[in-house]
Amino acid sequence: MTLTLPFDLAAGFLQEHLVLPVLYALDLMDWEEISFGWSLFAVYGAAQVVITYAVCLPLERLRPVERWPDQKAVSVDILYTLISRVGLLPLVTFVLFTQAQWALNGWLTDHDIVPPTLERLMPFLIGQPVATFLLYAIILDFSEYWRHRLSHVFNWWYSLHALHHAQRQMTFWSDDRNHLLDEVIGFVWFMAVALLIGVPPMQFPFLVLLLRLLESLSHANTRLSFGWLGERLLISPRFHRAHHGMLAAGVRSVNYGAVLPWWDMIFRTADFSADYVETGDPTAEEAMATGSYFAQQWAGVRRLFGMTTHA
Amino acid sequence: MAQRAVLVVNSAEASLSVVDLATQTERARIPVLREPHHVMLTPDGQDLLLGDTAANEMLFLDPVSFAIKKRMTVADPYQLGFTPDGKMLIVNGLARAQVDVYEAGSYRLLHRFPLKSMPSHVDFSPDSTTAYVSLQGTGKLAALDLKAMTVKWTADVGKAPAGVMWNNGRVLVAIMGSDDVAVVNPATGTVERRIKTGKGAHQLFRSPDGKLLYVNNRVDSTSVTLDATTLAPIRTYKIPGGPDDLVFAPDGRIWYTLRFAREVGVLDPKSGAVQTIAVGRSPHGIFIGLPPKTKPVS
Numbered sequence: 001m002t003l004t005l006p007f008d009l010a011a012g013f014l015q016e017h018l019v020l021p022v023l024y025a026l027d028l029m030d031w032e033e034i035s036f037g038w039s040l041f042a043v044y045g046a047a048q049v050v051i052t053y054a055v056c057l058p059l060e061r062l063r064p065v066e067r068w069p070d071q072k073a074v075s076v077d078i079l080y081t082l083i084s085r086v087g088l089l090p091l092v093t094f095v096l097f098t099q100a101q102w103a104l105n106g107w108l109t110d111h112d113i114v115p116p117t118l119e120r121l122m123p124f125l126i127g128q129p130v131a132t133f134l135l136y137a138i139i140l141d142f143s144e145y146w147r148h149r150l151s152h153v154f155n156w157w158y159s160l161h162a163l164h165h166a167q168r169q170m171t172f173w174s175d176d177r178n179h180l181l182d183e184v185i186g187f188v189w190f191m192a193v194a195l196l197i198g199v200p201p202m203q204f205p206f207l208v209l210l211l212r213l214l215e216s217l218s219h220a221n222t223r224l225s226f227g228w229l230g231e232r233l234l235i236s237p238r239f240h241r242a243h244h245g246m247l248a249a250g251v252r253s254v255n256y257g258a259v260l261p262w263w264d265m266i267f268r269t270a271d272f273s274a275d276y277v278e279t280g281d282p283t284a285e286e287a288m289a290t291g292s293y294f295a296q297q298w299a300g301v302r303r304l305f306g307m308t309t310h311a
Numbered sequence: 312m313a314q315r316a317v318l319v320v321n322s323a324e325a326s327l328s329v330v331d332l333a334t335q336t337e338r339a340r341i342p343v344l345r346e347p348h349h350v351m352l353t354p355d356g357q358d359l360l361l362g363d364t365a366a367n368e369m370l371f372l373d374p375v376s377f378a379i380k381k382r383m384t385v386a387d388p389y390q391l392g393f394t395p396d397g398k399m400l401i402v403n404g405l406a407r408a409q410v411d412v413y414e415a416g417s418y419r420l421l422h423r424f425p426l427k428s429m430p431s432h433v434d435f436s437p438d439s440t441t442a443y444v445s446l447q448g449t450g451k452l453a454a455l456d457l458k459a460m461t462v463k464w465t466a467d468v469g470k471a472p473a474g475v476m477w478n479n480g481r482v483l484v485a486i487m488g489s490d491d492v493a494v495v496n497p498a499t500g501t502v503e504r505r506i507k508t509g510k511g512a513h514q515l516f517r518s519p520d521g522k523l524l525y526v527n528n529r530v531d532s533t534s535v536t537l538d539a540t541t542l543a544p545i546r547t548y549k550i551p552g553g554p555d556d557l558v559f560a561p562d563g564r565i566w567y568t569l570r571f572a573r574e575v576g577v578l579d580p581k582s583g584a585v586q587t588i589a590v591g592r593s594p595h596g597i598f599i600g601l602p603p604k605t606k607p608v609s
C-alpha cells in the first residue's frame with residue numbers, strides 16, 4: 001500500500017538506526033524480531049497524535065463550545081495521550097497481544113482446533129485486508145460499547161472511570177485520561193475480543209490507533225455536528241459530549257459508543273438532542289479534575305476503596 | 312512461456328511478492344493469512360513449503376508459479392529444514408519454544424522437543440542423525456538426536472544465536488547479540504573459536520561453488536564473505552536496510568531480503584553495487600522459482 005510507505009520507511013529507519021543498536025547495546029537482541037512491531041506502532045502512534053492535533057486544534061479554535069481563562073487541567077491530558085499512544089502502551093499492548101495470541105493459537109492447534117479468524121469463517125475476505133480490517137474494527141467497536149456501558153453500571157468500575165468524566169475542560173486530549181486500572185481492564189477486554197475473533201497481530205495496534213483517532217475527535221471542544229444522517233453513521237463531538245454531561249455521570253449516562261452510534265441506537269441509549277452541555281462529574285473529588293497525574297490516579301484508588309465520599 | 316520468478320515473503324504484511332527474475336519488477340502479490348517467514352523446497356522438488364507462524368499454517372506452493380496448492384495446520388511454523396537424507400522435516404516454533412519433527416511426505420508428527428527458548432535456525436549433520444538448533448532466547452545451541460529423539464546436549468554459544476550451518480566437520484553459529492560466528496565442536500558443543508564478522512551476525516549461506524560463506528550482520532547492515540575452508544574474512548559489503556535471507560541468482564548476483572526497507576537488495580558481488588526492488592513490509596524468506604521446463608515430473 002503506497003499510503004503506508006512513508007510510515008513503514010520511517011519505522012524501518014527507526015528500527016535500523018535506533019532500536020537495533022539500543023537492543024544490541026543492552027544485550028536484548030533476542031527481541032529484535034518483535035521489536036519492529038513496536039517501531040511501526042510508535043511511528044503510527046506519533047503520526048496519529050500529529051493528525052489528531054492538526055484536525056482538532058483548528059476546530060477547537062474556530063468553533064469552541066467553551067472558552068476557559070486557563071487550560072492547566074488540559075496539560076495533564078496531553079501527558080496521558082503521549083504515554084498512551086507513543087510510548088509505553090504501544091510496546092506493552094503489542095508485546096502482550098502477540099504473546100497471548102501465540103500461546104492461545106498454538107495450544108488450540110495442538111489440540112486439533114483451528115484457531116478462529118474471520119477469514120477462515122468467510123474465505124472471501126482472504127486478500128481483502130481493508131475490508132477485513134474494517135470488519136474487525138466494527139466488531140471491536142461493538143465490544144467497546146458494552147465495556148464502556150458496564151463501566152457505568154458497576155460502582156467499583158465507575159470509581160475508576162470517574163477520572164475520565166471528571167474533566168470539566170474536555171478537549172481532544174481527554175480521550176486518554178483514564179485511570180491505569182481502568183486502562184488495564186479495557187486492554188484485557190479489547191485483547192480478549194481480538195483473540196476470540198482472530199485479529200492479526202500486525203493489525204491489532206492499527207485497530208487501536210484507528211478507533212482512538214476517531215475517539216479523540218469525539219472529545220474535541222468544538223461545536224461540530226455531522227447532520228441528521230452523519231450523526232447516525234459516526235459519533236460526532238456533539239453526540240459524545242452528551243455522554244460527558246454533568247447530569248449524565250455514572251449510571252444515568254447516554255451515548256456510550258466509541259466510534260459508531262449504531263449500538264446506542266439498537267440498545268436505546270442514544271441521545272441525539274442538539275444541546276452542547278457542560279461536562280464533568282459533580283460526584284468526583286476535585287483532585288480527579290484538576291490534580292496532577294499522580295493525584296488523579298490516587299484519587300481513583302481512594303474512591304475505589306471507599307476512602308472518599310461521593311454522591 | 313512464463314519467465315522465472317523469485318518469491319519474497321513479506322512477513323509483516325501477510326503477503327508474498329512474486330518478482331520477475333529478469334526484469335526485477337514485482338509481477339504479483341499473493342495474500343496469505345497472518346505472518347509468513349520462511350520457505351523450504353521439498354526434497355523431491357514438488358512443493359515449496361511456507362510457514363505462516365501466526366496463522367499456525369503451513370502452505371504448499373507450486374515451486375514454479377507459487378500458486379497455493381494446499382494448506383496444513385501446523386503450530387507456529389517459523390523455520391523449516393529437511394534432513395539431508397530427505398526423510399524428516401524439522402519445524403522450529405520460535406514463539407512456542409518447541410521443535411517438531413515430521414515424517415517427510417506424510418507430514419506426520421513424529422516427535423516434539425520442548426526447548427527453551429526461541430528455537431530459531433537449524434542445520435544437520437551430513438548423516439542426518441543430528442539436528443543443531445539455535446536457541447535465541449537462552450544463548451544456546453541444542454544438538455537433537457533424531458534417531459533416539461533425545462537432546463544430546465545444549466551448550467552456551469553466545470547471546471541470541473541465530474543462523475546455523477554445518478561446515479567442514481564443525482557447526483557454525485551466527486551470534487546476533489555479538490559480532491561473531493562461533494565455531495562449535497559437534498560432538499561436545501564446545502566453542503573452539505570465534506570469527507569476527509560484524510555486529511548482529513544473523514544468518515549464514517554457502518555460495519553455489521562452495522568456496523565462500525556469506526554472513527549477514529543485522530545491526531551493522533553488512534554481508535561478509537568468509538573463506539569456506541579457513542573461515543578467514545575476505546570482503547565486507549554494505550547492505551543497508553537490515554539484510555536477512557539471501558539467494559544466489561543464476562547470473563551471479565545475490566538477492567537479499569531487507570527487513571526494514573520494504574525492499575529486496577540485489578548485490579553485484581564483483582562491484583559491490585546494490586540495486587533495490589520494492590516489495591512488501593518486512594521481507595524475510597526468499598526463493599528463486601524453479602525454471603518451468605525443468606520442473607521434476609513425479
